[in-house]
Amino acid sequence: MNSLPLVSITIWLPALGALTVLALPRENVAAQRGVSLGASLLALAAALGVAFLFDPARAGFQMVESVAWVPSWGISYTVSVDGISLWLVLLTALVTPVALVASWGTVERQERAFHALVLLLASGLFGVFTAQDMLLFYVFFEFTLIPTALLIGIWGGAERRYAAVKFFAYTFSGSVFLLLGMIGLYLLHGQATGVYTFDTATILASLQLGTLRLDAGAERLLFGLFFIGFAVKAPIWPFHTWMTTAHAEAPSSGVVDVIGLLIKIGAYGLIRYNVQFFPATAAWAAPAVGVLAVIGILYAAWIAYQQTDMKRLLAYASVSHLGLIVLGIFALNVQGIAGAVAHMVNSALTTGALFLVVGMLAARRGSRELKSFGGLWKTTPWLGSLTFLLVLGSIGLPGLNGFISEFVVLQGSWRSPGLGWRYALPAILGVVLAAVYLLHMYRTAFMGDTPPELAQAPDVRPRELALLIVLATPVVVFGLYPNLLFGPMQQSVTQIAQGTLPFLAGR
Amino acid sequence: MTEIVIPPVDWRVATQLSIIFGWASVLLVIALFVPRSRTRIVGYLAMVGAMVAAAVGIPLWGVNAETFSGMLRLDSYSLTLNWLFLAAAAITMVLSLDYLPRQGIERSEYYVLVLFATGGMMLLAQGADLIILFLGLELLSIVLYVLTGFAYPRNASEEAGMKYLLIGAFAGGFVVFGIALLYGATGSMNLRAIGETLAQQTLTLEERIYLLAGAALVVVGFGYKVAMAPFHMWAPDVYEGAPTPIAGLLSVGSKAAGFAALLRFLVEALAGEWQIWAPVLAVLAIATLAVGNIGALTQRNVKRMLAYSSIGHAGYILFGVIAAGAPGGIAGQRGVEGVLLYLIAYTFTNLGAFGVLIALEHRGEAAWDMSDLAGLWSRRPWLAVAMAVCMLSLAGVPPTGGFWGKFYVFTAAWLSGMGWITVIGVIVAAIAAFYYLRIVAQMFMAEPAREVPLPMDRALRAGLALATLGVLILGFLPTPAIDLVQRVVLGG
Numbered sequence: 001m002n003s004l005p006l007v008s009i010t011i012w013l014p015a016l017g018a019l020t021v022l023a024l025p026r027e028n029v030a031a032q033r034g035v036s037l038g039a040s041l042l043a044l045a046a047a048l049g050v051a052f053l054f055d056p057a058r059a060g061f062q063m064v065e066s067v068a069w070v071p072s073w074g075i076s077y078t079v080s081v082d083g084i085s086l087w088l089v090l091l092t093a094l095v096t097p098v099a100l101v102a103s104w105g106t107v108e109r110q111e112r113a114f115h116a117l118v119l120l121l122a123s124g125l126f127g128v129f130t131a132q133d134m135l136l137f138y139v140f141f142e143f144t145l146i147p148t149a150l151l152i153g154i155w156g157g158a159e160r161r162y163a164a165v166k167f168f169a170y171t172f173s174g175s176v177f178l179l180l181g182m183i184g185l186y187l188l189h190g191q192a193t194g195v196y197t198f199d200t201a202t203i204l205a206s207l208q209l210g211t212l213r214l215d216a217g218a219e220r221l222l223f224g225l226f227f228i229g230f231a232v233k234a235p236i237w238p239f240h241t242w243m244t245t246a247h248a249e250a251p252s253s254g255v256v257d258v259i260g261l262l263i264k265i266g267a268y269g270l271i272r273y274n275v276q277f278f279p280a281t282a283a284w285a286a287p288a289v290g291v292l293a294v295i296g297i298l299y300a301a302w303i304a305y306q307q308t309d310m311k312r313l314l315a316y317a318s319v320s321h322l323g324l325i326v327l328g329i330f331a332l333n334v335q336g337i338a339g340a341v342a343h344m345v346n347s348a349l350t351t352g353a354l355f356l357v358v359g360m361l362a363a364r365r366g367s368r369e370l371k372s373f374g375g376l377w378k379t380t381p382w383l384g385s386l387t388f389l390l391v392l393g394s395i396g397l398p399g400l401n402g403f404i405s406e407f408v409v410l411q412g413s414w415r416s417p418g419l420g421w422r423y424a425l426p427a428i429l430g431v432v433l434a435a436v437y438l439l440h441m442y443r444t445a446f447m448g449d450t451p452p453e454l455a456q457a458p459d460v461r462p463r464e465l466a467l468l469i470v471l472a473t474p475v476v477v478f479g480l481y482p483n484l485l486f487g488p489m490q491q492s493v494t495q496i497a498q499g500t501l502p503f504l505a506g507r
Numbered sequence: 508m509t510e511i512v513i514p515p516v517d518w519r520v521a522t523q524l525s526i527i528f529g530w531a532s533v534l535l536v537i538a539l540f541v542p543r544s545r546t547r548i549v550g551y552l553a554m555v556g557a558m559v560a561a562a563v564g565i566p567l568w569g570v571n572a573e574t575f576s577g578m579l580r581l582d583s584y585s586l587t588l589n590w591l592f593l594a595a596a597a598i599t600m601v602l603s604l605d606y607l608p609r610q611g612i613e614r615s616e617y618y619v620l621v622l623f624a625t626g627g628m629m630l631l632a633q634g635a636d637l638i639i640l641f642l643g644l645e646l647l648s649i650v651l652y653v654l655t656g657f658a659y660p661r662n663a664s665e666e667a668g669m670k671y672l673l674i675g676a677f678a679g680g681f682v683v684f685g686i687a688l689l690y691g692a693t694g695s696m697n698l699r700a701i702g703e704t705l706a707q708q709t710l711t712l713e714e715r716i717y718l719l720a721g722a723a724l725v726v727v728g729f730g731y732k733v734a735m736a737p738f739h740m741w742a743p744d745v746y747e748g749a750p751t752p753i754a755g756l757l758s759v760g761s762k763a764a765g766f767a768a769l770l771r772f773l774v775e776a777l778a779g780e781w782q783i784w785a786p787v788l789a790v791l792a793i794a795t796l797a798v799g800n801i802g803a804l805t806q807r808n809v810k811r812m813l814a815y816s817s818i819g820h821a822g823y824i825l826f827g828v829i830a831a832g833a834p835g836g837i838a839g840q841r842g843v844e845g846v847l848l849y850l851i852a853y854t855f856t857n858l859g860a861f862g863v864l865i866a867l868e869h870r871g872e873a874a875w876d877m878s879d880l881a882g883l884w885s886r887r888p889w890l891a892v893a894m895a896v897c898m899l900s901l902a903g904v905p906p907t908g909g910f911w912g913k914f915y916v917f918t919a920a921w922l923s924g925m926g927w928i929t930v931i932g933v934i935v936a937a938i939a940a941f942y943y944l945r946i947v948a949q950m951f952m953a954e955p956a957r958e959v960p961l962p963m964d965r966a967l968r969a970g971l972a973l974a975t976l977g978v979l980i981l982g983f984l985p986t987p988a989i990d991l992v993q994r995v996v997l998g999g
Contacts, residue, residue, distance in 0.1 A: 070986050072993055135914075139905040146899065149944070153952035154884075161952045168944050172904070173937035180933045183918050184926075 005065045006053065007079045010046040010089065011126040014039055014096065018119035021112055029111055033104060036115035040097040040122065047093035047126075051488075054086055059491035061132060061201065069136070074186075074197035079130040083489030087345050088129040088268060092261055094474075095352060096122040098467050099258045102356055106363065107155060107251065114155060121147040121258055128265050134182045134198040141233075141265065142175055148246075148259055155251035163249035170242035171232055178229025178269075181222050185277070188214065188222075200272075207277060208499070216280075223281040226273045227289075234266030236289075236326055237296030240319050247315035256311075256359075257352035260318060264344045267325045271337060275329060276496050283503035286330040286418035293330065294423055296323030297430035305437040310358045310368045313441055314351055317394070320430060321347040327427055328409035331419055332500040336412025338493045342405035342485050346478065350394040350402060353471035357387050360464055361445065364457045370441060375450030380459040384446045386468045391442045393475040395435040400479035406431055408486075417504050517574035519567060520581040523560045523589050524629055530556035531622035538615035546615045547604055553618035554600050557625065561593040577697055578636035583995045587847055588632040588767045591854055595760040596625040598858045601970035603752040605963075606865050610750065612658045620657075621756070624650040628764035635775075637686045637696045637725075640768050644682060644732065647764060648675045651757065655749040667748025674741040678731035685724030689776075692717035698775040705779040722777055722784070729772070732765030735825065736795040739818045743802070746814035751868060754810065755861030758817040759854040766821075770828050770846055774839070774997055781832045788829050789928050796822035796935045804942050810875040812942065813860055816901060819939060823916050824849050826932060830919035831997070838923035840996075845915035847992040852900065852908030852981050859974030860897040866890055866963050866971070880946060882955030890963075891950040893975040900978045902943040903936050908981030911989070 017039020024031050054062060064080040081089060100118055107114045124147065127140030145168055153164030182198070189203050190196035192212045197203070206212035214222070232239045243263060250256040275282045297320050304316035321343065328340030360383065361376075362368045377384035393400035396407075410431075414424035460468065478485045518525070534556070538549050564586055573580045600618055607613035627647030634640040652675060656668020690696055692714040693704045701718075704710065710718065727738060734742040746754040777784060799819025806812035827849060830842030866887075867874040884891040900909030913936060921929045981988055 070989055072986075072989060139910075142905045142910075146904065149947075150951055153948055161948050164952060165941070165944055165948050169941045172902075172940045172944075176903075176933045176937045179914070180917070180930065183914070183921060183929075187918065187921055 004049075006046055006050045007063055007081060007130050008065050010043050010050060010093065011079060011123055011130060013043040013046060014119040014126070015123040017042075018116040018123070021116045021119070024112065026112060032112050032115055033100075036119055037097055037100050039119060040093075040100055043122065043126070044093040044097060047089050050081060051086060051090055054081065054083075054488060056083065056488040057491065059495040064132070069133075073135075074190075074195070074199065075135045076133050076199060077136055078132040078199060079127070079136075080132055081130055083492035084268070084271065084341050085129045086488055087341060087485070088261075088264060089126060091264075091345050091348055092122060092125045092129065092258075094470070095257045095261060095348065098352075098356070098470055099255050101463065102359065102467055103251070103255065104463070106359065110154070114151070117147040117151050118255060118258060121151070125258070125261055125265070129268065132200050134186065134200055134203070136198070137200075138175070138179055138182060141178070141269075142172070144262060144265070145171055148262060151255055151259070152246055152250050155255070156249040157251075158249075159245070160249050163245040167242050167246040170239070174229045174232025174239070177225045181225030181229070184222055184225065188212065188218065204277060214278075219278050219281045220284070223274055223278045223285065226269070226277075227285075230266045230269040230274065232266070233269065234263055234322055234326060235319065236266075236292050237299055237319070237323065238292075240296065240300070240322075243319060244312060244315045247318065248309065248312045256355045257348070260348055260352055260355070263318065263322060264348060267322065267329060267340065267344055270326065270329050271340070271496065275332065275337070276499060279332075279500040280503045282330065283332060283418055283500055286332060286416070289330045290327055290413070290419045290423045293323045293327040294426045294430075296320065297327070297427055298433070301430050301433035301437065305433065305440065307437075308370050310361070310370055310441060310445070311355070313370075313437060314354055314358065317434065317437070318347065318351055320434060321351065324406065324409055324427060324430065327413050327419070327423060331409070331412040331416035332497065332504060333412050333416050334494050334497040335408050336416055337497055338486055338489060339405050339408030339410075339412050341489055341493065342478075342482075343409055345485065346401040346405045346475075347394070349471050349474055350390050353390045353468060353475075354387070354394065356464075356467060356471070357383070357390065360460070365454060370444045372451065373445040373454065374448045375446070376454060376457065377446040379450055379454060379457045382465065383460045386460070386465075386472060387446065388442065389472055390468075390475065391438050393472075393479065395438050396431055398479075401475045401482075401485075403479065404482040404485075514576065517572050519570055520572050520574040520579050520633070522567065523564055524579075524626060524633070526560040526563060527556065527622055527626040527629065530559075531619050531626065534622065535616070535619050538619065541615055546607075546613045549615040550600055550604050550618045553622050554597050556622060557593045557597045557600075561590055564589060573635060577699070578639050579633050580635035581633060582997070584771070584843070584847075584997045585629075585632040585767070587991060587995050588763065588850075589629050591763060591851055592625050592628040592632070592760055595756060595763070595854050595858065596621055598862075598970050598974060599752045599756045599760070601966050601973070602755065602858070602862050602865050603750075604966040606750065606752055606868075606967070610658060610868075612660075612750065617654070617657060620650050620654050624654065624756070624760070628760055628767075631764040632767040632771075634768065634771070635698050637689065637698070640772065641679075641682055641686060643764070643768065644728070645679055647761060648679065648732075651675075651753070651761060654753045655745055655757070657753065658750050661748075663748040664750065665748075667745045670741055670748075671745045674731060678728045678738075681724045681731075682728030685721040685726075685728060688717045688721030688724065690721075692721060698772060701776040702778060705777070719780065719783065722780070725772060726769065726784075726788075729765050729769040730791070733762050733769065733821045733824075734818045735791055735821050736798040736818065739795065739798060739821075742818055743811050743814040746817070747808070747810050751810070751861055751865045754814070755858050758813070758861070759850075759857050762817065762821065763850045763854065766824055766828065766846060766850065770831055770843065771997065773828065773832050774843070778832050778834065781834055785829050785832060785923075785925070788825055789925055792822045792825035792829065792928060793931055794822075795819065795825065796932065800935055800939045800942075803939070806942075807877050808875050809877060809880065809946065810864055812946075813857070813864075816939070816943075817857065819935070820849075820853055820901070822935075823913060823932060824853075826920040826928060827916040829925060829928070830916070830923035833923035836922070838919060841915070841919040841922055843995060843997050844989075844992040845912075845919040847995060848915050848988060849912035851988055851992075852912040852978070855974050855977035855981065856897050856900040856907075856909055859893055859971060859978060860901070862967065862971040862974055863890055863894040863897070866967055877946070877949055880949045881953040883950040886955060887963075890971075893971050894950060895947045896975050896978055898943040898946050900982070902940040904940070906979075906982040908978045908985070908988075910982060911985045
């Protein structure tokens with residue numbers, strides 16, 4: 001059909017850009033910016049090409065590109081997209097250039113290495129969202145750690161070393177369990193069918209056709225191993241502690257948005273592996289995971305409310321959103337999962353844009369403490385209005401993007417036989433809390449009296465405006481026309497949800 | 508009087524050995540005529556010898572032969588290991604070219620001794636008879652005692668040489684005693700013959716006890732060589748005191764040779780007793796992992812940390828050894844492959860890491876404290892990147908060679924029915940990542956504590972680049988290496 005391997009091009013363009021940037025002379029900052037932005041925009045174009053060629057009427061994976069990698073182990077380089085990965089690829093492609101542009105002027109030293117690492121991270125993320133071979137997935141999954149740890153550790157805040165090491169130690173520990181689970185599944189599959197392969201489609205087919213039958217113990221063990229890896233990455237309460245330090249210490253400007261995509265990997269993995277491969281155990285574990293998710297929603301919202309540092313506040317808000325996403329996934333029905341994927345996209349857009357706003361505010365005031373701000377709407381009306389739009393989107397005002405995804409997730413969890421209203425009600429409380437802490441933040445920063453230091457604060461500059469508009473446009477578009485978001489993923493989500501149906505029927 | 512008939516000798520089997528030993532002897536004489544100021548020439552000549560020996564091995568691939576009454580064997584297993592030893596020796600010599608004059612210990616014997624050590628390693632890989640294994644072990648050890656103490660004006664080096672000698676003598680004693688018992692029990696020194704005797708199950712209970720006791724002693728002896736707990740105590744001190752390139756060679760070459768012999772011994776002679784030795788080795792492997800990694804966790808001295816980490820890695824390699832003996836199925840084959848792939852990846856990685864230490868070290872002063880690495884990224888970016896790649900590979904992070912090594916031995920252990928050690932190994936790997944990462948954090952995220960001048964010459968750069976690129980190539984394109992080890996059939 002299409003002769004160009006567009007998916008692979010999307011994955012590798014940023015990495016190529018990274019190598020090119022590193023080869024440029026150290027002094028020529030303009031060229032470095034140009035090349036890195038160019039590479040990320042080309043990747044965005046390629047991702048849009050993938051979206052254009054994607055056929056939303058078909059379930060399953062499309063545009064499969066496959067090359068043998070380690071044939072004797074049944075490991076291949078296989079990448080492709082389905083309705084779920086498509087959105088995450090597009091999200092990554094959109095956020096990367098924004099993050100790069102946002103870093104201009106805020107990264108003081110070693111800009112070349114900085115751009116290269118952001119691009120490498122983007123390549124890793126694209127790889128994770130498109131890999132259709134377990135081991136390839138793992139390689140990309142792990143690879144994202146290295147640039148992230150370096151980005152936090154070199155350009156981060158005062159506690160950057162601690163945050164970087166903690167981030168790496170936590171997530172690496174989690175993912176070795178993931179590797180163990182993958183090896184286990186690989187060997188069990190090989191012993192049962194004689195075909196030793198890491199190919200996810202093959203293994204999934206064997207599981208669904210019954211050629212690979214796992215007894216309950218083995219399945220729960222494998223589910224658990226995968227779950228640990230993704231729960232740490234996601235991060236689900238109580239595995240979240242790395243994430244708030246990492247987010248708070250991450251360099252200001254847009255990088256935190258790209259790092260924010262890392263946590264989407266965890267949720268993506270839960271859908272792709274835990275729910276799709278082990279539907280019976282997923283149904284069995286759903287109530288327990290649901291409890292963790294609800295605790296996460298409420299606990300993180302409560303902590304977020306008490307933060308005085310805006311960046312920390314948003315970091316905890318991300319944990320809270322993640323809880324809602326996980327709740328949606330383990331509703332195990334079409335609404336829940338589709339809502340979860342939509343919420344991944346939406347919360348990345350709104351929270352990401354708000355992180356940018358915090359970066360802009362910090363640049364104007366030299367502080368991220370809430371109490372040093374106030375009355376900004378008067379001095380910076382444009383920034384105030386855009387921020388207000390983003391806050392409203394984030395707290396789920398109908399007509400903006402947050403509403404529709406939260407609504408669908410809650411609907412899904414309410415109707416799920418495994419979860420029900422006992423889970424949905426506290427989750428709704430969490431949504432209310434989100435409104436409280438975000439509006440609290442907005443009121444403190446933008447309303448009331450303006451402190452003298454901010455009296456001359458400049459309004460958004462053209463570059464800042466462009467960045468915010470890029471992220472805010474989908475906030476409005478998805479809010480007004482949610483089917484744009486849900487349409488392409490419908491078939492893929494339905495397919496996954498149907499797999500779990502037989503195991504939910506008994507409840 | 509009957510005529511003495513000399514049995515025909517298949518020289519193919521001994522080609523590489525002859526080249527190494529012959530060239531080393533010739534070089535010893537040549538060195539007499541090389542002026543002191545041009546000692547480097549001997550180094551280059553020794554490297555040429557290693558390269559020639561490696562090249563000569565290429566047409567020998569696929570040969571499976573024995574000679575000297577079955578005492579020496581050449582098969583794909585030993586050939587692969589020989590290449591590995593030659594590569595390790597060559598990289599060690601490249602790293603030494605600059606190091607020796609800088610430390611004021613440049614003498615031409617050094618390179619000759621490295622060649623002899625390589626010959627000893629090859630004997631261990633090719634030995635099909637307990638006597639040859641003992642010869643190889645002793646030859647390798649004696650040369651290494653000298654090399655460890657090579658910086659003898661330095662107390663630490665002298666002390667390390669002495670310590671290594673004493674402990675090594677014990678190890679040799681264990682092996683000899685073990686061989687005697689094995690011979691007493693089975694009436695043979697040949698590994699295969701012992702294996703066949705075992706398979707026929709004609710041994711009396713008493714003989715079997717002797718056999719197992721002898722085997723245990725041999726394992727203890729080789730356990731010293733590979734720094735397996737609880738026979739590891741010498742390693743940190745010896746590594747720290749030895750000249751840094753020699754510490755690198757100890758950690759990769761000598762360890763690989765020890766494993767080569769151990770694996771052949773256990774698989775060819777004692778496969779029938781797997782049920783007995785596998786659990787014992789599994790416990791030792793776990794102990795080795797624990798000792799090595801906990802030890803490494805507490806070190807601030809990077810050289811000692813690498814020594815402890817090298818103990819830890821012996822634990823992972825033991826996973827492969829255990830799997831290699833597993834009866835039936837593919838676990839055995841995967842185990843052999845796993846050991847080899849792990850050794851290949853580990854050789855490049857650790858030589859790279861020691862290479863960075865060599866670059867940091869300058870005349871008379873050790874710069875191995877963690878703080879000496881601080882801010883290396885801003886002083887010497889490429890050095891920092893090389894070290895980071897090696898640390899990530901040691902931690903087993905993809906895409907590096909170390910990841911595939913771990914993946915391989917974990918899979919093999921799981922296949923052999925010992926899933927529980929895999930789980931422990933994975934947990935340990937997660938903990939170990941922490942101290943490797945601490946070094947990366949130190950290099951990239953800390954400010955330099957003091958200005959350490961970093962003179963680097965071309966040879967050192969080349970050696971480092973070779974090792975680091977090796978790690979990355981193994982990581983991104985593991986297929987050639989995996990194909991190579993998958994063609995290896997132990998003794999077949």
